Amino acid sequence: MVVLVVLFAVVVVAVMVAAHWYVWRRLVRDVSRPKSVWRRTGTVLIYVFPLCAVGAQATARSGAPFTVQQAVAWPGYLWLACLLYLLIALAVGELVRPLLRAALRRRDARAAGTGPAEPVAAEEREPSRTGARTDAEPPAAEPGSAGPASAVPEAEHAPAPSRRLFVARAVGVGAAVAAGATVGTGAWGVLNGPTLKHVTVPLAKLPRRGHGYRIAVVSDIHLGPVLGRAHTQRIVDRINGAQPDLVAIVGDLVDGSVENLGAAAEPLGTLRARHGSYFVTGNHEYFGDAREWIDHVRELGVHPMENVRKELPWFDLAGVNDLAGEDQDEGPDYDKALGGRDTSRASVLLAHQPVMIHDAVDHGVDLQLSGHTHGGQMWPVNYLAALENPTLAGLERYGETQLYVTRGAGAWGPPVRVGAESDVTIVELASKQA
Template identity: 65%
Template sequence: MVVFLLVLIVVLALLGAVHWYVWRRLVRDVTTRGSLPRRLGTAAVVVLPLLSFAALSSSRAGAPFVLQQVVAWPGFLWLALLLYVTLALAAGEAVRPLLLRRLDRRARAEAPAAAPVAAPVPVPVPEHAPAAPEEPADATPQSAPTTPAEVSRRLFVSRVVGGAAAAAAVGTVGYGTYGVLRGPKVKRVTVPLAKIPRAAHGYRIAVVSDIHLGPILGRAHTQRIVDTINATQPDLIAVVGDLVDGTVENLGSAAEPLARLRARHGSFFVTGNHEYFSGADAWVDHVRELGLRPLRNERVEVAAGFDLAGVDDIAGESEGQGPDFGRALGDRDRARAAVLLAHQPIVVHDAVRHGVDLQLSGHTHGGQLWPGNYLAELANPTVAGLERYGDTQLYVSRGAGAWGPPVRVGAPSDITLVELASKQA
């Protein structure tokens, strides 16, 4: 508990410092004291973080879903804007002194030549006048007060740098939001597997993860994903966790288009960590009603000639569930290829020990917001794409939705069509 409080204090202090810095550069330095723009800017820097806190906490606090939707858009978008305006302002610190020096040189060059100074007129001094006090030897002349022209140049530079930073942040977040709301694009990956029979050569698995239905992404987003998957005409569909951020009561209707998924060998589902924040058992029952088959530490034999297994997410361990590789893979015929559905890439080392040929995962979002990919690399063996670990190949999707801000920068959303290739073909 003490550690949690210390971390919370550090995080709040950091957020406070960042907001103060943004207020200073975007409000104080570019407005005049007491003006309406300064008052509005100051109010925004106070209200927006409160909305962000409400957006992050309202779901778990059990707030009405309508209220969650009201605070989600401004609250989550502010988090993305705060990130990129802070990065842009920090970059602007290197430009600011260069612009000031350039303007100062131009002002000196354009200033009129100084008029000649007239010789001082001698003033008679009375015989008995007291001598003027001597100036101390170490005295330095006082610096001249800042001129109105210098103040104007500094204000101009602050407005140029602040305006450019704000425009860059808004443009970046706007484009990243458009990418999420437009829906994921299809990415195609060929994975050769030694144990896949010739008959399974070209077998296509549509992998979709991290849809994150919630207060922002709803039924229309699900329908876009279903239409995109069905257009690829897959043999099998794998939904590898983090389908939702909310309860079945609030989001059950948003997930209903999943009932229209079509694949020759069916659609399968495994839990992600966010299902355990949203009532995992209820969601497992609901997706089963929609026609998806949950794989909860179990496997099935696919007619094409390989085993498909799925494990619960490691977040389920707090509820006495979690992954059980022994149940899912322990007594299988290792002469057959095994494809594992597991939400988090980090379990790949368990997959290697159990002879899995291919693990399909999500969870990372590819970092979602650059430079978040560097943080994601610290916690995950693979952030996105296909990599090999011993005899096991791991493919990690960037996901089809977004958590928190409905924004992606440097990590476009995707649905991956994995095509299995037999080395016997």
């Protein structure tokens, strides 16, 4: 097992080194002159940003001062998102590069009236490994040389960049702009707060008087070094503005300790709902002290649902601990939460991970509310997330049980979402008798 872990770590490091070298080559070396400001600055940054990304994980796990965690988390996590989309944009650029170079050769050939495009000049080839000068660094004039060009100002007779250099710069700038715009838009979507979604879920056992009951479902808030109190307040404002009957917080509230993040969670104490607010643990709560957070949310007026059931006027509300709690002997207990109930009543189960739907089906649950997936958070990661979860986002039916998965209201790692908008969902229960 240790050998596999070490091998996996070596592969990850090798892939990351190769990715950063490729980005440096295309965005720094290929587009700049040796010893230029951009060459020096880009080379420094290609070391600093990944070190910040590693530092973001290391400081969080080592319990470093929270201000230090925040200082490295922002540049480190944002760089990971930038790296992903730079690699995608540069990969597309590899397809565009030869087409653009060929188009420029044809244009130059037509302008010169020489007919078919000529072969690529020697000055456009890749720089020599022997240290020969490149087209980006023209040879200096011989001392004492004279000629027609010497009488012309330097700015007028300096050779224009070659087609290869022009293409490299065009593709590099295009990739940087595309990646920056994607990450910037995705970060704004997270920091601006979740959107409010509405979903109607019919329940066969729900009585007529329960028709139109509204549950605000929020998950994956992920309070931490990046997302703090202001983020919580935006979510609370969205929920209170919708005036739900009940609030369900279905896990992954935090990434850190109560000492560092207790104040960030305080706005949860101002949630307003007719039948109160309820909370079940997610896997991230068990990365730290889950018991500490369970006690803290209780102090804020949010009711923890630790493998328990509560009878509400028109249905049973149950909650189970996350699967990650099994390592601490605090895993889900469906018999405790759902056993011995009146099966003629409708039931709603709060469970963080969608994969828990199979146990919910076995226990005759009518509706399970989950999060965990983030909807994939950043394309194309959603394809990997879909392989690990029965439902990535939205409403699906499994036999007689329905599963609704929210995309979550925050973000883990990079505070960026692409193709998976954050949300708070108002689930409106509908009675078939209405």
